[in-house]
Amino acid sequence: MAPAFQAANVTVSGLVYAIHTDMTPEGNHADAYVAVDSDTLYILYGEEQVVRMQGARRIVSAFAAHKLVTHPLNALGELKCERLLTTARLWGEADGEALVLLVFSIGCLPFAERLIKVINNLRQGIDPLREVFTDEHVFCLKCGMRFPEPERKVCPRCLDSKSITRRLMTFFANYRKQVFSILAVMFLSTAVSILAPYISSKLFFDEVLTPGGGYYGMVGAFVALIILARGVTTGMNVVYQYVLAKTVPWIIYDLKLKIFEAMQRLSVNFYASKRTGSLMNRVTRDATNIYWFFVDGLPFVIVNIFTFTGIITIMCLMNTELAVICLIIIPISLVLFRVLWSVFRRFHHKNWVYGSQLNSMVSDSVNGQRVIKAFAREEEESNRFSGISRKQTDMDIGVENTAFTAFPLIYLFMFTGQVVITALGGRMVLEDRITIGTLMTFIAFLNMLYGPLEFMSWVSNWWARCVDSAQRVFEIIDAKPDVQEPDDPITPEHLRGDIQLSGVWFEYEPAVPVLKGLDLQVKAGTLLGIVGKTGAGKSTLANLIARLYDVTEGEIRIDGVPIKRLPLALLRANIGIVSQEIYLFIGTIADNIRYARPGASIEEVIRAAKAASAHDFIMRLPDAYETRVGAGGQDLSGGEKQRLSIARAILQNPRILILDEATAAMDTQTEAEIQASLSRLQKGRTTLSIAHRLSTLRDADSLAVIHEGRVLEAGTHAELIALKGEYHKLYGMQTEALNVISESDA
Amino acid sequence: MTHPSVLEKQTTEPEQNTDIGLLDTRETDFYKTDGGFTGLRYKGKTFPRVSFRRALPIGKPDSYISVADDENKEIGIIRDIGDLSHTQRDVVREDLAKRYFCPSVQSVKSVKDKMGYVYMELILTGAGTTYEKSCAINDVNRNIRMIDGSRLLIFDVDGNRYIIENIQALDKKSMSRLEPYMF
Numbered sequence: 001m002a003p004a005f006q007a008a009n010v011t012v013s014g015l016v017y018a019i020h021t022d023m024t025p026e027g028n029h030a031d032a033y034v035a036v037d038s039d040t041l042y043i044l045y046g047e048e049q050v051v052r053m054q055g056a057r058r059i060v061s062a063f064a065a066h067k068l069v070t071h072p073l074n075a076l077g078e079l080k081c082e083r084l085l086t087t088a089r090l091w092g093e094a095d096g097e098a099l100v101l102l103v104f105s106i107g108c109l110p111f112a113e114r115l116i117k118v119i120n121n122l123r124q125g126i127d128p129l130r131e132v133f134t135d136e137h138v139f140c141l142k143c144g145m146r147f148p149e150p151e152r153k154v155c156p157r158c159l160d161s162k163s164i165t166r167r168l169m170t171f172f173a174n175y176r177k178q179v180f181s182i183l184a185v186m187f188l189s190t191a192v193s194i195l196a197p198y199i200s201s202k203l204f205f206d207e208v209l210t211p212g213g214g215y216y217g218m219v220g221a222f223v224a225l226i227i228l229a230r231g232v233t234t235g236m237n238v239v240y241q242y243v244l245a246k247t248v249p250w251i252i253y254d255l256k257l258k259i260f261e262a263m264q265r266l267s268v269n270f271y272a273s274k275r276t277g278s279l280m281n282r283v284t285r286d287a288t289n290i291y292w293f294f295v296d297g298l299p300f301v302i303v304n305i306f307t308f309t310g311i312i313t314i315m316c317l318m319n320t321e322l323a324v325i326c327l328i329i330i331p332i333s334l335v336l337f338r339v340l341w342s343v344f345r346r347f348h349h350k351n352w353v354y355g356s357q358l359n360s361m362v363s364d365s366v367n368g369q370r371v372i373k374a375f376a377r378e379e380e381e382s383n384r385f386s387g388i389s390r391k392q393t394d395m396d397i398g399v400e401n402t403a404f405t406a407f408p409l410i411y412l413f414m415f416t417g418q419v420v421i422t423a424l425g426g427r428m429v430l431e432d433r434i435t436i437g438t439l440m441t442f443i444a445f446l447n448m449l450y451g452p453l454e455f456m457s458w459v460s461n462w463w464a465r466c467v468d469s470a471q472r473v474f475e476i477i478d479a480k481p482d483v484q485e486p487d488d489p490i491t492p493e494h495l496r497g498d499i500q501l502s503g504v505w506f507e508y509e510p511a512v513p514v515l516k517g518l519d520l521q522v523k524a525g526t527l528l529g530i531v532g533k534t535g536a537g538k539s540t541l542a543n544l545i546a547r548l549y550d551v552t553e554g555e556i557r558i559d560g561v562p563i564k565r566l567p568l569a570l571l572r573a574n575i576g577i578v579s580q581e582i583y584l585f586i587g588t589i590a591d592n593i594r595y596a597r598p599g600a601s602i603e604e605v606i607r608a609a610k611a612a613s614a615h616d617f618i619m620r621l622p623d624a625y626e627t628r629v630g631a632g633g634q635d636l637s638g639g640e641k642q643r644l645s646i647a648r649a650i651l652q653n654p655r656i657l658i659l660d661e662a663t664a665a666m667d668t669q670t671e672a673e674i675q676a677s678l679s680r681l682q683k684g685r686t687t688l689s690i691a692h693r694l695s696t697l698r699d700a701d702s703l704a705v706i707h708e709g710r711v712l713e714a715g716t717h718a719e720l721i722a723l724k725g726e727y728h729k730l731y732g733m734q735t736e737a738l739n740v741i742s743e744s745d746a
Numbered sequence: 747m748t749h750p751s752v753l754e755k756q757t758t759e760p761e762q763n764t765d766i767g768l769l770d771t772r773e774t775d776f777y778k779t780d781g782g783f784t785g786l787r788y789k790g791k792t793f794p795r796v797s798f799r800r801a802l803p804i805g806k807p808d809s810y811i812s813v814a815d816d817e818n819k820e821i822g823i824i825r826d827i828g829d830l831s832h833t834q835r836d837v838v839r840e841d842l843a844k845r846y847f848c849p850s851v852q853s854v855k856s857v858k859d860k861m862g863y864v865y866m867e868l869i870l871t872g873a874g875t876t877y878e879k880s881c882a883i884n885d886v887n888r889n890i891r892m893i894d895g896s897r898l899l900i901f902d903v904d905g906n907r908y909i910i911e912n913i914q915a916l917d918k919k920s921m922s923r924l925e926p927y928m929f
Contacts, residue, residue, distance in 0.1 A: 025782050027844035028873035050878060084797075084845040086907050091781070098795055100782030103844060107904035147903075346926045353887050 001033045004063040010035070010042050016128045017118040019111040021104035023087065031063070034102060036119055041076070043069040043102065071101060073123070079116045081109060083512070088112065168290070168470050171251050178247040182240045186299065189236035190306035194314065196229045197444035202318075206437035244295060252291045259283050259476050267482040268548040286469035293466035301459055304452035311445045319434055322425055322442050329417035329446075330453065333410065337457030340406050345461065347399045354392035361388055411450075418446055483547050483568070490565045495558060495574045497524040497655040497686030499545065503554035506540055514540050516709035517554065524559075524655075527687040529697030531730060532706035538690045539579075541706075542658045545688070546575045558656070576654035578678075580661045582641040586630035589618055592644055596652035608651040613677040614643035639670035646677055657682060659689040663696060671696070694734050703727065769813065769822035771829040776837045784841045786813065786821065793821060798842050804893055807846070811838070843873070848907045851900070852876065854920035857927070864890075864927060866900070868908060881906065886927045898928065 001020070002012045018035035024045060033044040046065040077093035079101070088109045090102040104112060114132050121128045140147060140155035147155055172179050199222070207213035208222050215222065260283060315323040365372065365381050372381055425439040499522040506515040514537045522528045530538050543549050545556060547563055556563045563571055576596075584592050593605050600608075605625065609615040617640055621627040627634045629644075636644070642662065649657065659678060663671040679699065682689075691697050703720055705713040705727050713725050720727035775787040779794060786793045793815045801810035801823070811824040827835055849872030858865045864883040869876065881902035883889050889901040898910040910916060916924070 023847070026873075027840065027847060029849065029870075029875045029877055085847075086905060087844055087847045089844075091783075094781070097779070098781045098783055105847060105904070105906055107902075107906060350926075356887075 001035065001063075004033055004044060004046070004065060005035060005042065008042075008044055008065050008068045010044075010068070011037070014038065015042075016122070017115065017132070019108070019115055021102055021108045021112065023103045023105060025100055025103050027087070027103055030066075032102070032104075033063070034115060036073070036115065036122070038122055039073050041071040041073060041101070041119070043071075045069070073119060076101075079119060081112050081116065083109065090116070164467050164470050164474065167474060171255060174254075175247050175251060178243055182243050182247070182299075183302070185236050185240040185243070186302055187306060189233050189240065190303050190310065192229055192236070193233045194307060194310040194448075196226065196233070197441055197448065198314065199229060200226050201440035201444050202435075202437035204437065205440055206435045210435075210437075240299070244299060248291060248294045251294070252287050255290065255473060256283055256287050259287070259473055262477045262479065265481055266476075266479055268543070286472050289469040290466055290473070293462060297459060297462050297466070300455060301463075304455050307448065308452045308456075311448060315442065315445055318438055318441065319428075321428075322421060322434075325420060325424065326417070326442075326446060326449075329414065329420075330449065333414055333417075333453050334457055336410050336413065337454055340402075340410065341458045341461070343402060343406075344399070347395060347402065351392060351395045351399060354388060354395055358385070358388050358392060361385060414446075414450060418443060421446060483550050485568055486565045488565065489567045490561050491567060491570060492559060492561060495570075495655045497574075498522070498557075498559050499656065499686060499688070500557045500560075501541075501544075501554070502557075504544065504551050504556065505553035506537075506544060506549065506551050508540075508549075513552070514709055515544075515551075518706070518710055520704060520711055520714075522686055522688060523701075524686050525684060526701040527682055527689060527699060529700030529703040530688060530690045530706060531692075531694060531697065531703060531727065532712075534692075536706045537709045538706055539660050542577055542579070542660045542688070542690065545656070545658065546577060547571055573652070574655045575658065576649040576652045576656070577658045577660060578642075578645055578649050578662045579659075582638075582645045584629045584636070584641060584644065586628070588623075588626045588628055589621075589644065590625040592629060593647045593651055596648045600651055604651060605647075608647040609644075611650050611677060611680050612643045612647035613673050614640070614647050617643070639667075639674065642670075642674055643677065646674065646681060650681055655685060657685045657687045659687065659691075661690055661692060663691075663693075694731055705730075767820065767822045768825050771824065774824075774830065774834065776830070776834045778837055778840075784837055788821065796821065798838060798845065800842065800846065803846060804899075807842075811842070847872065848899075848909050851908050851910045851916075851920075853917055854923045857923040863903075870908060881908075890924075890927045892928060898924075 001018050002015075005015065005018075006012050014037035015035045016037060018033060021032045021034055022029060023032070024030045030045050031048040033042075033046075035042045035044075044065055045067045046063050048060045049062045049064070050060055071094070075094050076099070079090060079092040081088055081090050083106070086106050087103060088106055089100050089104070090112045091098055091100045093099065102112065117132050118128045121130050121132070203215070204222055204226075207215045208218055210216065263283075312323070312327070315326060361384060365385070372378060421442055422439070425434065425442060428434045429436055429439055499520075501518055501520040504515050504518045504520075505513055507513045518537070518541075520528075520541075530541065532538050540549075544551055545558075545563070547568065550564070558566065558571070558574075585595065590602065590605050593608055594600050597604075602625070606615060609618055609625075618624055618627070621634060629636060646662075662678065663674050675696065682699075689697055689700065697703060698717075700717070702714065702716055704711050705720070705725070707726060713720055713723060713727050715723070721731065769788065773789050776796075777785050777787070779785050783795045784798075786796045795816040797814050797816075797818070799812045799814065800807055801812060808827040809825065811827065813821045813824060815821055824830065824838070827838060830838060849870040852869040852871055855867040855869060855878070856865075864886050865880065866883065867878065867880045869878055871877075881900075881904070883900065884903050891899045891901075892913075893899055896912050896914060898913050900908040900910075902908070910924075913921070913928075
């Protein structure tokens with residue numbers, strides 16, 4: 001970019017950062033070089049002459065500049081990126097009016113955000129590139145292409161399958177003995193199976209049936225030898241398959257355990273960004289993929305390689321001329337098989353897609369039966385099914401037709417090879433250049449090559465799938481949690497519970513901040529009520545204080561210590577969260593309450609349950625504290641589950657308690673009951689209570705109204721009412737609603 | 747053309763009692779601000795920064811366009827761009843084209859399938875310029891989508907969209923490269 005700016009009379013030495021974007025402000029495609037120095041933003045529009053594309057990198061030979069636009073930085077206000085749909089724009093304020101500086105396609109957004117960061121750093125007088133390249137690894141360093149899945153730092157285009165294979169092999173390290181014994185037995189078994197046609201053809205015809213042969217007339221002994229050879233191969237096959245089947249499951253067990261342990265280590269963000277289904281797949285399907293390749297695929301690969309090289313070697317030793325003819329047939333068949341398989345793969349892929357469409361359609365229809373019936377749409381549903389099913393049927397017919405015509409053709413080709421061998425070999429026998437036994441062995445060997453040839457033409461796809469699965473598995477094992485343990489932790493003896501948030505910024509998605517410089521303070525032992533509209537960032541606060549996520553900017557301190565310096569276990573042991581979302585694990589009620597402190601005695605569990613007003617309903621259940629809950633267990637109502645989660649928090653005995661809409665989904669009666677148990681829980685602790693209904697917060701020592709990621713108002717109930725602001729408005733609306741209800745009841 | 751009758755019609759049908767907030771296009775005045783945004787003067791009010799969103803971006807891109815203010819609150823709906831005057835139509839169209847930027851694919855130079863991702867090199871045209879771009883597509887079953895019998899939409903991993911307006915008009919080579927991924 002430097003020569004282009006130089007040509008446009010920009011002093012290149014002063015530039016600190018530059019990016020490439022791809023549109024004009026009017027929304028047309030154009031190349032735009034954007035650079036910044038200490039006081040000016042330069043935008044150079046023009047057209048790149050791309051020589052060629054190297055991966056995602058454009059090799060540019062020249063830049064034809066059309067227009068240079070400059071903006072003095074001090075004339076621009078705060079810069080913002082706004083995401084449109086497939087495009088985004090960077091804008092700021094100049095002379096009190098909003099001014100669009102850049103428009104670009106969505107792929108350039110991360111670069112534009114970096115540019116803003118650089119400009120902000122320049123304005124603060126700090127190192128302009130500070131914290132700018134933190135997301136460098138969103139792009140593949142080798143080819144420059146953005147990773148297909150941002151959270152998956154893998155470029156499939158540049159993936160090194162050899163290193164994955166090597167790594168996969170390390171899992172076999174603990175089972176060296178078994179692996180070597182398997183290989184040895186496989187080798188022997190293959191050697192015997194290759195020798196079998198040699199014995200049954202070459203030796204049998206030339207030495208046993210031909211007068212003057214070394215073993216002339218010993219038919220019985222030879223038949224016994226043939227049977228023995230077969231018996232030995234079968235026996236050895238059984239042995240290696242047995243050892244293999246005993247070894248590979250343990251290797252997969254190790255692998256699954258590693259994945260699961262790694263998943264426990266990862267931050268919440270990881271789970272939010274990955275669909276649960278895909279995670280379950282990794283533990284089960286990917287591990288199973290690897291399993292089947294090693295149990296079913298790899299042994300065949302090894303056996304086939306042994307067989308292939310063995311046969312070719314013996315062929316060459318027996319007769320070079322005939323061997324050369326075979327060597328011509330083999331690669332051609334291999335190519336034919338590969339072509340055929342690629343056609344099949346396409347068919348199968350399409351078939352698979354239609355199959356899954358059909359499956360989702362059926363499950364859609366089964367789950368939606370009530371709705372279908374209610375709207376009398378049975379016939380349309382049947383038509384929809386028939387449409388997709390017909391496509392799949394067509395595809396099935398296509399697959400079968402291809403299989404029925406193409407495979408026989410390939411076999412016909414290979415048969416031609418056999419015919420050529422028979423013709424040439426026959427002539428050679430008549431000319432006494434080879435024996436009948438040699439010819440028969442050649443034909444037998446040629447037949448033995450079909451299987452390995454066909455297998456080798458498609459095993460590479462199987463292997464690719466296995467490598468892909470292995471890669472996915474390693475990603476989880478290698479993933480670094482976003483929330484890291486501190487390098488130099490501070491471990492206070494006990495926490496009082498003073499919380500201070502200063503200038504906290506946070507975004508779940510780039511360029512969409514949820515908290516925008518939020519300041520908040522809670523004194524130890526007091527109750528702070530947090531109110532605000534849905535989406536104002538209330539629940540995010542709970543996530544940040546418990547360090548389920550880390551702040552983007554700013555700092556959170558507990559007792560004056562930044563929470564990033566507190567050991568995670570200590571921090572979380574001291575923070576209890578009771579939220580609307582309650583999860584009960586499979587197990588008894590007692591186990592679930594004890595989840596916070598597994599060592600707690602049953603008396604402590606009952607005490608906690610009583611404090612949470614849960615004891616009475618638990619005792620009414622047939623198995624009381626031993627009632628099984630969670631998936632497949634006893635159904636509990638929302639209020640009952642909530643009381644269990646409060647009991648859990650009571651048993652945990654945290655210094656800081658966060659109630660995140662804990663009673664939002666309850667009816668008034670249940671809410672009143674739970675409120676009573678919550679009040680007991682709050683005593684002596686720092687409590688942050690996030691609530692929609694202001695009635696829940698009547699005991700609060702102070703209140704904070706959060707609006708668009710900032711604290712809009714803070715103070716006591718009386719102070720906020722007197723302020724006549726947002727809180728006053730909310731309070732007015734809710735009391736009015738209550739009045740309406742009570743009037744209509746009256 | 748405006749249809750005030752649609753606004754005023756009150757029948758016993760429950761859904762017709764709900765006003766969808768159609769804008770009276772006789773009173774709208776969309777204009778471009780000096781800063782490059784689109785503004786609206788409507789019934790005595792001025793909105794200095796409005797945004798447009800299509801209700802049916804694929805099926806009817808020119809109908810039912812929601813107009814929102816700078817806080818993303820809907821001001822109203824344009825029933826059809828054709829109802830606006832020529833100059834205003836251009837202003838709205840330019841803004842929409844920016845938000846829904848979707849270059850059209852002229853030809854497909856290469857398609858490579860690597861471990862479940864498809865990498866394409868495309869020759870695109872958008873607003874008069876022709877250029878080359880390489881993109882990666884994840885989950886092709888979802889991200890390469892036939893819309894009706896002839897149009898094909900491609901969504902890449904960055905969030906860009908590309909359209910093939912008429913699949914039948916695509917050259918043979920491009921077609922054979924794309925064919926395995928079309929359903």
